Amino acid sequence: MNILFFLIPKSEVAYIFEDETLRQTLEKMEHRKFSCIPLLTLDGKYMGTISEGDLLWGMKHLNITDMKDTEEISIMAIPRRATYKPVHANSKMEDLLDRAINQNYVPVVDDQGSFIGIITRKAIMKYCYGELQKVQNPSDK
Numbered sequence: 001m002n003i004l005f006f007l008i009p010k011s012e013v014a015y016i017f018e019d020e021t022l023r024q025t026l027e028k029m030e031h032r033k034f035s036c037i038p039l040l041t042l043d044g045k046y047m048g049t050i051s052e053g054d055l056l057w058g059m060k061h062l063n064i065t066d067m068k069d070t071e072e073i074s075i076m077a078i079p080r081r082a083t084y085k086p087v088h089a090n091s092k093m094e095d096l097l098d099r100a101i102n103q104n105y106v107p108v109v110d111d112q113g114s115f116i117g118i119i120t121r122k123a124i125m126k127y128c129y130g131e132l133q134k135v136q137n138p139s140d141k
Helices: 024-034 052-062 067-070 093-102 119-134
Strands: 036-041 046-051 105-109 113-122
Touching: 024 036, 024 052, 024 067, 036 113, 046 052, 046 105, 093 105, 093 119, 105 119, 113 119
Parallel strands: none
Antiparallel strands: 036 046, 105 113
8 A cells, every 4th residue: 555645745734844933833733723733944854743732831941921922932942842753755554554653643755855745643544444344344345
C-alpha cells in the first residue's frame, strides 16, 4: 500500500513558518480548530510540530498575560515538548503505523525534507479497521 493514498496535501493543511509570531500561530490554530500544527522553515522544510500545550506552557514561562504581547514573540521562542517525526513519501505502511501510535498525525516529507502534507491517525485507523474486517469476514469481499 502506497502511503500517499492517505496524504492530505500541504495546500489543505494549516502550518506555520519559523518567522511567524505567537499571535499568528494562536489565530491560525483557533481558526482551523487544530490542537497542533506543523512548523516549517521559510524554504518549506519540516522543522517540527507545535501544540496547544507548547503554546500554553510557553506563555506561562514567558509570563505573557496580555494578548497584545503575543504579537512581539517569535514562535521560535516557544519550546516544543513533543517531536512529531516525519516519514518520507516512499515509506512503508509499517513506518507510518509506528509513528501514528504516538502522534495525532504523521508529517510527510519528500527526498529533500520538504513538507508535502500529513497523514492523520484517523485515516490510518480507518484503513486498518477495513483490513481487519476483510480478515474477519472473508466472505464479505
